[in-house]
Amino acid sequence: MNAVADIAIDVHGLTKRFNGLVAVHDLSMQVRRGLIYGFLGPNGSGKTTTIRMLCGLLTPDEGEGTCLGYDIRTETDKIKSQVGYMTQRFSLYDDLSVVENLEFVARLYGMPDPRGAAQAMIERLGLQQRGTQLAGTLSGGWKQRLALGACTLPNPQLLLLDEPTAGVDPRARREFWNEIHALAGEGLTVLVSTHYMDEAERCHEIAYIATGELLTHGTVHDVIADSRLVTYNVTGDGLAKLAGELAARKGVDMVAPFGASLHVSGRDAAALEAAIAPYRKSKSLRWEHSEPSLEDVFIELMGRDRSGKPDRTKTKTQ
Numbered sequence: 001m002n003a004v005a006d007i008a009i010d011v012h013g014l015t016k017r018f019n020g021l022v023a024v025h026d027l028s029m030q031v032r033r034g035l036i037y038g039f040l041g042p043n044g045s046g047k048t049t050t051i052r053m054l055c056g057l058l059t060p061d062e063g064e065g066t067c068l069g070y071d072i073r074t075e076t077d078k079i080k081s082q083v084g085y086m087t088q089r090f091s092l093y094d095d096l097s098v099v100e101n102l103e104f105v106a107r108l109y110g111m112p113d114p115r116g117a118a119q120a121m122i123e124r125l126g127l128q129q130r131g132t133q134l135a136g137t138l139s140g141g142w143k144q145r146l147a148l149g150a151c152t153l154p155n156p157q158l159l160l161l162d163e164p165t166a167g168v169d170p171r172a173r174r175e176f177w178n179e180i181h182a183l184a185g186e187g188l189t190v191l192v193s194t195h196y197m198d199e200a201e202r203c204h205e206i207a208y209i210a211t212g213e214l215l216t217h218g219t220v221h222d223v224i225a226d227s228r229l230v231t232y233n234v235t236g237d238g239l240a241k242l243a244g245e246l247a248a249r250k251g252v253d254m255v256a257p258f259g260a261s262l263h264v265s266g267r268d269a270a271a272l273e274a275a276i277a278p279y280r281k282s283k284s285l286r287w288e289h290s291e292p293s294l295e296d297v298f299i300e301l302m303g304r305d306r307s308g309k310p311d312r313t314k315t316k317t318q
Helices: 047-054 076-080 098-108 115-124 140-152 170-185 220-227 240-246 267-281 293-300
Strands: 007-018 021-033 036-040 064-068 083-086 157-161 189-193 207-208 213-218 231-235 255-256 261-268 285-290
Touching: 007 047, 007 213, 021 064, 021 189, 021 207, 021 213, 036 231, 047 157, 047 189, 064 255, 083 140, 098 115, 098 140, 115 140, 140 170, 140 255, 157 240, 207 220, 207 261, 207 293, 213 220, 213 293, 220 293, 231 240, 231 267, 240 261, 240 267, 255 293, 261 285, 261 293, 267 285
Parallel strands: 036 189, 036 207, 083 157, 157 189
Antiparallel strands: 007 021, 007 064, 207 213, 231 261, 231 285, 255 261
């Protein structure tokens, strides 16, 4: 596959406004085929708008690009025919069985052997014992698995997942992600919106969007390294009071409680050391230098304003 064919999405300068308000501003990115690409950011940050523009489902006010080799402005119908979309809310028919739902989807897409296609998907996803069960009576994890089967049944080239594991237990989440990685290994490109840090770490690459702007993107390793955060883990007595005091000090860009400890971070190592120096003398506190986690990076990013500079209010966010 040549370099151009290896790119699933290639967009430049995308901007979208709603009623005069900027939802996404001057966004550019590339996504290679076969990647699981995660989108993270606060609610209302522009994640869904971005994904819809990337896939030709929403026309940008400014910017251009391609998705699956098609122009996102002029060839949207061709893009849509190659996209599978799994919403956060279960959208299949509760009063149809598992196999009936899958056969319906197969017929909807004009597949030559709807019954055979449905049965093959049931076997792939381990639904053999639930084929005749009404979809509405399935648990959250099994509904999720059925929904994944339905949106991948027509063999799309691109899969959109909008908070796909909300309300699902940890085992079902892990099994779901195992299947997503298997699909990506077969060449499917996946765009996923999630708030879970462990899910973000399962993505090949991630992007963080806030107030409509792309603040950082790349592999998890690259995003953490590019943050330039210096982080300490603090344990001991009086952490609630300590957190309030540290958050007000120059040089401290992020203070967040993690269980029985605090994560204290700053992007200027010298300024951070000066800020915490008086507290390191306390015998009731234990300070350990640690590598910043992905969650540390995202909490720090959430404290920035649109200019990309730290917000000096440094609201403590769990």
